Amino acid sequence: MTLLRSLWFRLRALVTRRRIAREIDREMAFHVDMETANNIRAGLSPDEARRLAHVAFGGRQRFREEARDEIRSRALEDLAQDVRHAARTFRRTPAFTATVISTLALGIGATTVIFSVADNVVLRSLPYRNADRLVGVQVLSDRLKNVTPTWVPNAAHYLAWKAACTVCDGMAAVRPNGLVLSGAGDPALLFVFRVSDNTFSMLGAHAERGRLLAPGDDRPGNERLVVISDQLWRERFGARDDIVGRTITMGDTLWTVLGVVAPDFRMFRGTELGPFLGLPKRADAFVPLALDARERTTPGEHDYGVIALLRPGKTAEALRAQLDAISAANAVQLRDDPPSRTLITPLQAQVVGAAGRPLLLLLAAVGAMLLIMCVNIATLFLARSAARRRESAVRVALGAGQGRLIRQVLAETVTLSVLGGLAGVVLSRWGVRALVALAPSDLPRVDEVHVDARVLLVGVVVSVVAGLAFGLVPALRFGQTAPGDVLKESSRGATDSRTTMRGRSWLIASQLGLSAVLLVIAGLFLKSFERVMHADRGFTAERVLALDVVTSRREYPTLAQRNQYYAEVMERLASLPGVTATAVTSALPLEGEAWIDGVWPETAAGGANGGRELDANFRFVSPNVFTVLGVSLPKGRTFTEADRGRRVVVLSENAARAMWPHDDPIGKRVHVGSDSLWTVIGVAANVRTTGIEHEASLTAYLPYWERGYAPTILVRTNGDPGALAGPVRTALRQLGPSVPISRVRTIDQVVSTVVAQRRFELVLIVLFAITAVLTASIGIYGIISNSLSRRANEIGIRIALGARPANVHAMVLREVLVPVALGLVAGVVVSRMIAGVIAGLLFEVRPTDGLTFASVALLLAAVAVLACWIPTRRATRLDPVDALRAG
Amino acid sequence: MAASSSDVLQGTLDLLVLKALSLAPMHGWGISQRIQQLSRDALQIGQGSLYPALYRLEKRGLVKSEWSTTENNREAKYYRLSAAGQRALAAEMTDWRKFVGAVDLVLLAE
Numbered sequence: 001m002t003l004l005r006s007l008w009f010r011l012r013a014l015v016t017r018r019r020i021a022r023e024i025d026r027e028m029a030f031h032v033d034m035e036t037a038n039n040i041r042a043g044l045s046p047d048e049a050r051r052l053a054h055v056a057f058g059g060r061q062r063f064r065e066e067a068r069d070e071i072r073s074r075a076l077e078d079l080a081q082d083v084r085h086a087a088r089t090f091r092r093t094p095a096f097t098a099t100v101i102s103t104l105a106l107g108i109g110a111t112t113v114i115f116s117v118a119d120n121v122v123l124r125s126l127p128y129r130n131a132d133r134l135v136g137v138q139v140l141s142d143r144l145k146n147v148t149p150t151w152v153p154n155a156a157h158y159l160a161w162k163a164a165c166t167v168c169d170g171m172a173a174v175r176p177n178g179l180v181l182s183g184a185g186d187p188a189l190l191f192v193f194r195v196s197d198n199t200f201s202m203l204g205a206h207a208e209r210g211r212l213l214a215p216g217d218d219r220p221g222n223e224r225l226v227v228i229s230d231q232l233w234r235e236r237f238g239a240r241d242d243i244v245g246r247t248i249t250m251g252d253t254l255w256t257v258l259g260v261v262a263p264d265f266r267m268f269r270g271t272e273l274g275p276f277l278g279l280p281k282r283a284d285a286f287v288p289l290a291l292d293a294r295e296r297t298t299p300g301e302h303d304y305g306v307i308a309l310l311r312p313g314k315t316a317e318a319l320r321a322q323l324d325a326i327s328a329a330n331a332v333q334l335r336d337d338p339p340s341r342t343l344i345t346p347l348q349a350q351v352v353g354a355a356g357r358p359l360l361l362l363l364a365a366v367g368a369m370l371l372i373m374c375v376n377i378a379t380l381f382l383a384r385s386a387a388r389r390r391e392s393a394v395r396v397a398l399g400a401g402q403g404r405l406i407r408q409v410l411a412e413t414v415t416l417s418v419l420g421g422l423a424g425v426v427l428s429r430w431g432v433r434a435l436v437a438l439a440p441s442d443l444p445r446v447d448e449v450h451v452d453a454r455v456l457l458v459g460v461v462v463s464v465v466a467g468l469a470f471g472l473v474p475a476l477r478f479g480q481t482a483p484g485d486v487l488k489e490s491s492r493g494a495t496d497s498r499t500t501m502r503g504r505s506w507l508i509a510s511q512l513g514l515s516a517v518l519l520v521i522a523g524l525f526l527k528s529f530e531r532v533m534h535a536d537r538g539f540t541a542e543r544v545l546a547l548d549v550v551t552s553r554r555e556y557p558t559l560a561q562r563n564q565y566y567a568e569v570m571e572r573l574a575s576l577p578g579v580t581a582t583a584v585t586s587a588l589p590l591e592g593e594a595w596i597d598g599v600w601p602e603t604a605a606g607g608a609n610g611g612r613e614l615d616a617n618f619r620f621v622s623p624n625v626f627t628v629l630g631v632s633l634p635k636g637r638t639f640t641e642a643d644r645g646r647r648v649v650v651l652s653e654n655a656a657r658a659m660w661p662h663d664d665p666i667g668k669r670v671h672v673g674s675d676s677l678w679t680v681i682g683v684a685a686n687v688r689t690t691g692i693e694h695e696a697s698l699t700a701y702l703p704y705w706e707r708g709y710a711p712t713i714l715v716r717t718n719g720d721p722g723a724l725a726g727p728v729r730t731a732l733r734q735l736g737p738s739v740p741i742s743r744v745r746t747i748d749q750v751v752s753t754v755v756a757q758r759r760f761e762l763v764l765i766v767l768f769a770i771t772a773v774l775t776a777s778i779g780i781y782g783i784i785s786n787s788l789s790r791r792a793n794e795i796g797i798r799i800a801l802g803a804r805p806a807n808v809h810a811m812v813l814r815e816v817l818v819p820v821a822l823g824l825v826a827g828v829v830v831s832r833m834i835a836g837v838i839a840g841l842l843f844e845v846r847p848t849d850g851l852t853f854a855s856v857a858l859l860l861a862a863v864a865v866l867a868c869w870i871p872t873r874r875a876t877r878l879d880p881v882d883a884l885r886a887g
Numbered sequence: 888m889a890a891s892s893s894d895v896l897q898g899t900l901d902l903l904v905l906k907a908l909s910l911a912p913m914h915g916w917g918i919s920q921r922i923q924q925l926s927r928d929a930l931q932i933g934q935g936s937l938y939p940a941l942y943r944l945e946k947r948g949l950v951k952s953e954w955s956t957t958e959n960n961r962e963a964k965y966y967r968l969s970a971a972g973q974r975a976l977a978a979e980m981t982d983w984r985k986f987v988g989a990v991d992l993v994l995l996a997e
Contacts, residue, residue, distance in 0.1 A: 024938070027915060027964045031934065034916040056934050063935035067942045 024067050032057055082411030089412060096384065100377050104420025107373035108463050109427030114366040116432050116455040121445050122356045126348055127266050129204025130309060135316050136350040137306040138274045138343045150343050151302045152274035155295045156334050157327060158306050164326045167319045168308040172199040173289060174268065175304050176279050179251035180552055180740050184236045189550050189742035190250060191280035193267060194289045202309050210244035210259025213288060223290040226255040230263035232284045252554045255287065272351045272444065273305030276593060299335045307347060316344040355444050358761045358841055365518055369768045370466065372514045376779035378470035379507050381413060383786040406475045413471025414464060421463025425456055438763065440756030504783050508816060509823035511776035512860055516827025517834060519860065522769035523852035524835060525762045528843040532755055538687035538696055539589050540630030541747045545721035546588055547713045547728060548743040555738050562708035568735055569713055570622060576727050578717050583628040584710035586620040589687045590754045593617050593697055601659045602669040602677055616655050616698040617689060620710050626684060628716045636666045636682030639703045650682040652699035672700065691754050693843050721746045777863045784812065785871030796880040805876035812872045820864045824857050900932060900940050902983060905968065905976040908950060912967035915941060941966060949975050
């Protein structure tokens with residue numbers, strides 16, 4: 001009851017603020033009038049009577065405020081007043097305001113941008129129904145453990161698990177496929193997913209038109225159904241409404257369109273479901289998995305991405321135990337000895353994979369940058385509060401409470417930071433777009449990144465917290481003003497007090513320390529990047545254009561016809577102006593492993609590796625691929641036309657050494673996949689296959705004519721290879737009108753795709769570090785120059801007494817020596833710890849890299865000295881007489 | 888001004904105001920005059936400090952206020968004791984007497 005009344009009172013008071021102020025004034029005026037009249041009756045002159053009445057009443061202003069304070073809602077009222085006061089202050093000091101707001105906008109904008117990326121990529125759950133219960137199923141690959149720790153399952157295991165699993169509410173499998181779409185514009189290679197019929201329902205996908213594949217669709221005789229992507233529907237079929245029920249031609253077969261999947265459906269891509277599965281970045285069409293008899297029973301085809309939906313309350317561990325038990329119980333039918341062991345990973349973690357850590361590091365880095373900016377703004381406010389000491393002293397003397405003053409300064413800083421935060425959020429909209437453009441396309445989920453309410457909320461919270469953080473110190477100092485001391489202090493400034501100097505030292509030290517951390521990490525990343533770019537890739541080609549083609553089995557049914565096609569392509573393209581050489585290959589360096597099969601020496605039984613078979617990458621190449629790509633052949637020779645019909649192989653150095661550590665491999669014979677014997681005619685340099693940062697895989701090169709499969713066409717040029725893309729396409733289209741060209745890129749682009757993630761991280765972290773150092777140097781400059789301008793007097797006296805500029809410089813440097821050293825030491829210690837944590841993100845650079853640490857320390861020391869030297873020089877150039885007068 | 892005036896003890900102002908108002912509704916100046924008279928000029932309250940006290944009491948619901956005209960035909964804000972104010976006055980008077988009695992016991996102790 002009391003509470004309600006008091007609340008009502010406050011609310012009314014708030015609404016009727018002016019009326020109440022007037023009422024109090026009237027009431028008090030009446031009081032003084034009565035007292036005056038009383039005094040006159042007592043015989044005083046009217047003037048004297050009024051004077052005494054005022055004296056008896058006391059400080060009217062004070063009582064008026066107290067009375068008002070009694071009745072109104074203090075917090076709200078004061079806040080509104082403080083904000084108004086702050087706004088007036090800002091208008092008076094536009095430069096200060098602009099500096100603070102733009103610094104904050106930058107800091108909060110950057111934080112928001114990085115947060116939105118981290119949020120979308122790492123933190124937010126996948127856009128699937130029951131995303132928290134979805135898990136990825138992989139198999140531990142004991143046999144291949146030197147190639148990869150895990151492996152996607154084969155069909156037999158998937159089927160056995162699916163049939164017997166009681167811990168999960170469903171298990172789905174996808175297998176990527178490529179089919180050529182014809183009859184709808186130019187032939188195009190479509191990225192087709194063969195999916196089990198429960199995939200869409202398990203993921204909670206919706207149809208935009210028609211329906212999606214549903215349980216029951218995957219049965220024999222029902223295979224020719226297709227669901228197409230929204231993009232394909234729009235690009236190839238003009239978004240026609242009558243698409244449902246129509247037939248389309250893919251891979252020379254007719255398929256009936258069941259429906260169009262909603263545009264926001266997200267299909268798995270890349271290695272999200274497991275290594276080597278190589279899902280395409282785009283999903284154009286979905287067809288029933290329809291496993292054939294061979295697929296069901298071939299144990300070696302580890303080609304299925306498998307996901308499962310855990311029953312509510314069941315754990316990944318329970319699923320693992322059950323699946324392993326099923327594998328063990330069916331080991332004979334599954335031809336699985338020893339029985340496979342599974343790895344169950346929450347889908348979220350599996351999809352985000354290794355991308356999470358660098359992003360979280362970036363988030364920390366941007367946070368550190370924001371912190372430096374806050375410290376910087378705090379110094380600005382401190383400088384200003386020092387300049388406003390008299391103002392605060394006067395206000396305290398007039399009766400303002402300490403709390404009131406603190407609140408007022410806080411209102412100023414929070415108002416500023418909210419303004420800066422708003423500007424930052426606006427900036428972040430562009431920033432996110434720029435960042436997504438810059439980000440490597442294989443950064444998982446990067447295309448889903450956007451600024452939304454959640455991100456905006458973070459922006460707002462960060463800005464308010466930042467405002468409180470950097471406002472508190474100056475606010476407390478503002479509030480602590482002892483009016484007597486300040487007002488007594490002559491207008492002739494004294495030297496700084498001990499607290500001022502200590503505060504200054506803290507600010508300098510923390511700015512330098514944070515900058516040091518960012519710089520060290522940026523330095524380590526920079527060095528790693530440089531090492532990556534200069535690592536030995538095994539090939540030296542620069543001006544090479546690569547195009548992927550698909551020769552359909554219908555147009556080119558025989559091996560001879562396909563070989564004929566490749567031969568014609570090479571000959572025709574070689575005649576184009578600007579082309580110096582051409583070649584074909586089944587896979588490019590750095591674009592991953594492909595066609596892994598076993599190799600073992602003829603003499604394996606008693607041979608060096610004890611009869612164990614090695615897993616090697618097979619590449620089908622034309623003879624001159626080594627020259628076109630710039631791969632050296634340290635031993636032996638490449639293929640020649642004369643080798644047609646002979647079984648010859650070129651091995652990579654590591655493969656040759658693995659089989660014959662001591663002997664000359666040339667002339668030795670190896671078993672390849674089956675038990676046929678192939679003669680080694682050459683040894684090629686190791687070429688990095690899965691990335692510059694990973695050791696080259698063991699590789700075996702076979703002539704393309706053995707398989708008639710070499711879908712990547714290479715053109716070496718003497719000019720810009722990109723410029724030849726047009727003529728090469730035209731020539732290819734003339735040679736094979738039905739052959740789609742699916743991918744065109746230069747070798748440089750291949751390299752830059754591989755390092756894209758690293759470059760992305762590097763660019764951002766360097767950007768943050770540079771911003772941090774600039775901010776910190778401006779901050780230190782500001783602190784010193786502010787302090788010197790208040791000490792102009794002192795310096796004037798020193799110079800008048802004979803100090804030379806060098807002495808003054810020395811004095812200032814002595815004062816900052818301790819904070820600078822402390823900041824640097826702390827920064828180095830902290831960055832050493834962080835570097836240890838992120839060692840896994842570095843490449844051939846130790847986290848203790850002395851050069852990086854030393855250069856960062858030197859650089860920052862130099863920056864600090866410079867930031868002190870400039871304002872000091874200005875101070876020493878003042879005429880001492882002026883300084884003393886102006887003081 | 889009585890030279891022997893003593894400042895009103897902190898916290899007793901509310902009690903004095905309540906007591907003054909218990910006799911009749913009054914405006915602020917009247918309250919200060921009444922307290923001064925009743926104490927035979929011994930208590931000199933800072934006249935201005937009366938107002939924060941009045942607003943405080945009004946917020947606590949112990950007094951009510953309304954504007955009306957004085958006998959000299961001037962607008963003045965009159966305060967009167969509410970029922971809650973009556974009860975509070977009785978309670979605070981008891982407390983005060985206990986307090987004074989206790990202090991006396993100490994001071995008069997031999």
